[in-house]
Amino acid sequence: xxxxxxxxxxxxxxxxxxxxxxxxxxxxxxxxxxxxxxxxxxxxxxxxxxxxxxxxxxxxxxxxxxxxxxxxxxxxxxxxxxxxxxxxxxxxxxxxxxxxxxxxxxxxxxxxxxxxxxxxxxxxxxxxxxxxxxxxxxxxxxxxxxxxxxxxxxxxxxxxxxxxxxxxxxxxxxxxxxxxxxxxxxxxx
Numbered sequence: 240x241x242x243x244x245x246x247x248x249x250x251x252x253x254x255x256x257x258x259x260x261x262x263x264x265x266x267x268x269x270x271x272x273x274x275x276x277x278x279x280x281x282x283x284x285x286x287x288x289x290x291x292x293x294x295x296x297x298x299x300x301x302x303x304x305x306x307x308x309x310x311x312x313x314x315x316x317x318x319x320x321x322x323x324x325x326x327x328x329x330x331x332x333x334x335x336x337x338x339x340x341x342x343x344x345x346x347x348x349x350x351x352x353x354x355x356x357x358x359x360x361x362x363x364x365x366x367x368x369x370x371x372x373x374x375x376x377x378x379x380x381x382x383x384x385x386x387x388x389x390x391x392x393x394x395x396x397x398x399x400x401x402x403x404x405x406x407x408x409x410x411x412x413x414x415x416x417x418x419x420x421x422x423x424x425x426x427x428x
Contacts, residue, residue: 263299274297283298283301284299284300284301285299309408311398315341331393333413334386336417339386342383342384342386343382344384354402357397358396359396369387395409397409
């Protein structure tokens, strides 16, 4: 068999030879044995991957990320600008008349356009009121839908990806009358 030097170098480098090198980053991850490429703009690029003994050229075409799915986080106002968040809600979500819940749409992959819209089915428009809401004014503001319970009933809300209307998620909000203090005290804890 072949005998290799104990400390043989396997260093592999990568450089952009065609295309704007400010828009693409490529490097060889020797630990994982893979070439990692990331880009900040669409375009066509030619990469030169080389080591001491080998040189290869790779044509890379970068396109915009396209939506594959959407889901929503449910959040409630915890005060002082903070929100309590449930990341998965598979059953109807319950709120009281006059209270609010925030639906935060998450389009996957996260690099895809995050723009969404919503519809409310049937007479549910009298059960809930929905407004656009900015969860934060800081570094990464998240757009959400503020859902306010108007009267007891059930509302089915569908959130649709603007880029691909065939991709959507549907949630049910159950609105109940807020219990009175005497009802709360009468319950056995």
